[in-house]
Amino acid sequence: MSAPAKDGTNNVERLEPSGLDRDSTGRGVARDEGGGHDLTSENPDKTYLDSNELIINMGPQHPATHGVLRVILKLDGERVLGAECVIGYLHRGVEKIAENRTYTMFNPYVDRMDYVAAVSNGLGYCEAVEKLLNVEATPRAKYIRVILTELNRIASHQLWLGTHALDIGAMTPLFYTFRDREEILKIFEKYCGARLTTHAFRIGGCQYETYAGFEKEVQKFLTFVAPKIDEYEALLTSNRIWMERTKNVGVISGADCIALGVTGPVLRASGVRWDVRKAQPYAAYAEFDFEIPIGTNGDTYDRYLVRMAEMRQSLRIIEQAVNRIPEGPIMAKVPKVIKPPVGEIYHSIESPKGELGYFIVSDGSTQPYRLRVRPPSFVNLQALDIMVRGLLVADVVAVIGTIDIVLGEVDR
């Protein structure tokens, strides 16, 4: 357990781009422990046993890395001097596959990137191709998309909360969140037959019309889950162990987030009020009333609070959407063979992890000439190094959890 930094802020050195160069940095960035041993080694008496740095591998088969992430930790005793991520263990060449598939054939592949938020992936992809085709989904399709995407955001945050709390040592939230996430997956299953890799949307609209009683079930879920979120918070928010393990751990400033391209709840917990849903609204988000929760300290605890508040905001959005789903067709008029005109387009959405973007180059054929996915997990993971410096090994687990990465999306 690390003692909180006295001023609660980051060392200014971390703002320097060269701060990422882990060979030239070292002991200077360690946190002032107030009584612990001094890492600047100006006082050799306080350095225990051996002053040599220790390099250890964490992963790729470590349960707390949430997949096949390998982190090479440079340690001074129990204290982290730097972390290097080795990724790519789950690389499947999604972008190359896209070049060899038609636009429609590629649609299910995007579900396999961020597999805990497959609906978001599909939404981003379908909207990007629609933009390239210069068509727009029908109003009804847009509402269904918003409902399913926000349900998926809650499911993603619930899975995050359960596993993150488990990493830190609280086992109960895992059972609570998985129990409640099940209700969302049941809705997905009833809607499209799949629970995880849903392939819920099609280019131009939705895959299926909603089933009979869909609205009722979603409303029932809303009343079911709202008190459950309070329950999670009752377990954790003022839990002393939870606070000790998360407050002032993995602090990152808003300026650092922007320089590192970090988006999503991590950026917002550092005090930057920015969300693609508000900044550049897509689907039907402009029609709903919701807020963007932000944090102040940019630590693991604030990121937890931001995600909890986001779940409540998602409930608000779903409630508004489900009460006024417009009638009409679920598919816009799109050609049977998707053949976008020559051109390039970038479109991004707010996935549960951050800004998920698709950059598509069309050469006028039925297949993308180039399809680039801008994965939020990949970009956010880059911040791990500066977030863990000066922490203890046990805190690394907390920080990996708090960034909320999905390796399927990091490696693609």
Next chain:
Amino acid sequence: MAEDIKTPAPLPPPEGEKKPTADAATAPPVPTKAAAPAAPAKPAAPAKPSGPVPLPWPSPMVEKYRNQYGSALEGQSYLGQNYLSVKNELIPNILRLLRDAEQFDYCVDITAVHYPQREKQFDVVWILYSFARNERVRVTTQIADGASIPSSVSIWTTANWLEREVYDMFGIQFDGHPDLKRILLPDGWKGFPLRKDYGILQQDKEWVQINLGIESGQ
């Protein structure tokens, strides 16, 4: 399935499987800059005026830089999305100006596109966003195979991994990058997979069978 449609496949495609891009009946209008490399001798279809076309981007910012740099820079807009085409000599200056003077403080993505038939084979693309202006802009430049381009890590730290991925997938060198090495693929990997002349069967033979001793089923 040996469905290597757009890349010049090391193996001929199976009998009877027609390459859709080479189908003369449905030949798409020959794009000015993006001819599919594998399509052999595409008949010069009459250019259909299909879909939207890039328009000039009227913007005081573009005006200002055009006055400064002349024709080395061009601002265009396609479907409401703006982009700057910039000569590669100007790249570090323009990127720095965009961040410092124009507040494009968030580098969303860096990527590349390969056009093997062009003299300058690669498009390098920076996707930028400005929180203050709530505006996106793309910066594209063309570079030749083997040429290098100044790294933008000193402008946006996020460029570190993004440039490594571009190097990993396309083999584009970024001068001044602190640690330019492969990021997603293993260190011993041969070739750069997102180049158009890299067939998907190649990776099966070059790496999967040698290192893992399995048939990948491709």
